[in-house]
Structures are given as structure tokens and as C-alpha cells.
Amino acid sequence: MSITIRAIEEKDNLPLAELIRKVFREFKIDKPGTVYTDPTTNDLFHLFLTPGSVYLVAVEKGEIIGGCGVFPTDGLPEGCAELVKFYLSAETRGRGIGLQLLERNMELARELGYKQLYLESFPELAKAVSMYNKAGFKPLPHAIGNSGHFACNIWMLKDLTEEVSAETTVGE
Template sequence: MAIIYREIEERDNKALAALIRTVFEEFKIDKPGTVYTDPTTDHLSEVFKTAQSVYWVAEEDGEIIGGCGIYPTDGLPDGCVELVKLYTSAAARGKGIGKILMQKSIESAQHFGYNEVYLESFPDLTTAISMYKKTGFKNLSAPLGNSGHFACNVWMLLVL
């Protein structure tokens, strides 16, 4: 069956929270100051009702296998949005699903009129960081905005 890409719905919350936390455990980055302990991880459909935000999910055979979105994080410069919560299940990796989710999010950022996309990550997530660099993201020396995810220590910016 084909993979369906669509915007988040309330029914996705539990599966997405479980997927995100599984990825964090897998990469041993399940610690405070990340989305792992962020209470909003359990109700993402509510979070993405915020204006100028969107969260895309990838679904295959009724199962959520990935997600990625953009969010106007507090404290970011005007015209800048954060690329957030890009995760795919272990079985979904290496198939271009994460890249499609990221591209849909970047296209949404352009649609909303943003001219920069910021992200935070971990050095352990080497495949994701490589994908970001190939997309045009550049490393920053310090974080932007107030995500609250103080444990992240890779910061990148894409100028659209």
C-alpha cells in the first residue's frame, strides 16, 4: 500500500508520541530538555493548531511511520520558523520518507511567507544532519529562539 502524507489529526497523538519517544530511546538521547520529556509531545495535534504552523505525518497501512512540522517558536527572528519533530520509525528509514516530510514542511514555511527555517538537533543523529546539510541548512554557533530544548546542541538555519 502507498504511503499517505497528510496533516496531523487528533487520532495521531498517541502513536506519534510513542514513535518520538522510541526514536529517542533508540539513539540514547532520552533525557530532560528534549521533546522526550516535553509534555506537549503527548498532544501534538493541539500544538499545531497554532497559526502559521503545520505538522505532516506519513502513514502506511494505517500506521504512523513518521512526522515533521514547522512551528513559530517564541523568540525567533521575524520571518523565521522552526523545523520541528522530524522523526521516522526504524523500518521507514532509508526510503526518503523523512526527506519528503522535511520538504513538505519547508514548502509550508514558504507558503506561510517565512524566509528562514531554523532547527535544533543532536550530533548523534548523523543521518538527519547530513540530510539537513544537503538541503542547504548551515550550522550556527548558538541557538535561536526559546524552544526550551536546552539539551540540543546542534543548531542550523536554512535561508529560503
């Protein structure tokens, strides 16, 4: 099965918003203070025109099956960006596509000059959190930055200057 990973296009707005909200309903985290109710979810293309940001989508058979981005969230320390809006369709998970998206986004974050990558998540997304741990993200005791997603209760940070990649740690 051929998967294409490419930059977001304006035509991706609606399918991406639908995918993200479907994942939130699936895990029963469709509540205020999350991406579910964030108005920017409906127009990710224009959001990711922001300097210092990037968003990639995974496409299979012409259909968007996932996406992930890097964004210079307000209030983050200098040299730090946020890994954002990282979602995969249910039937896509477990095939290594999430890891490909994560690694490509970490590479792009480094190319954009970031030294750290921050993320926010939920315990309900345990498989994703496990992947973040294996990729070298470390838990934080509280949120940093001003994402506006006050319902999230897992916060993690990755030092992008480390040489260890997710690929080398996944099998451990």
C-alpha cells in the same frame, strides 16, 4: 508501498508520542531538555493548531511511520520558523520518506510566509543532520529562539528564499 503524507489529526497524538519517544530511546537521547520530556509531545494535534504552524504525518498501511512540522517558536527572528518534531520509525529510514517530509515542510513554511527555517538536533542523529546539510541548512554557533530544548547541541538555519532544493543537492 504506498505512503500517505497528510496533516496531523487528533487521533495521531498517542501513536506520534510513542514513535518520538521510541526514537529518543533508540539513539539514547531520552533526557531532560528534549522533546522526550516536553509535555506538548503528548498532544501535538492541539499544539499545531497554533497560527503559523503545520504538522505532517507519514502513514503506511494505516500506521504512522513519521512526522515533521513547522512551528513559530518564541524568540525566533521575524520571518523565521522552526522545523520541529521530525522523526521516522527505524524501519522507515533510508527510503526517501524523510526527504519527502522535509521538502513538503519547506514548501509549507514558504507558503506560510517564512523566509528562514531553524532546527535543533543532536550528533547522534547524524543521518538526519547530513540530510539537513544537503538540503541547504547551515550550522549555527548557538541556539536561537526559546524552544526550551536546552539539551540540543546542533543548531542549523536554512534560507528559504534560495532556489536550491534538497532534491537537487542530494545526489551531489
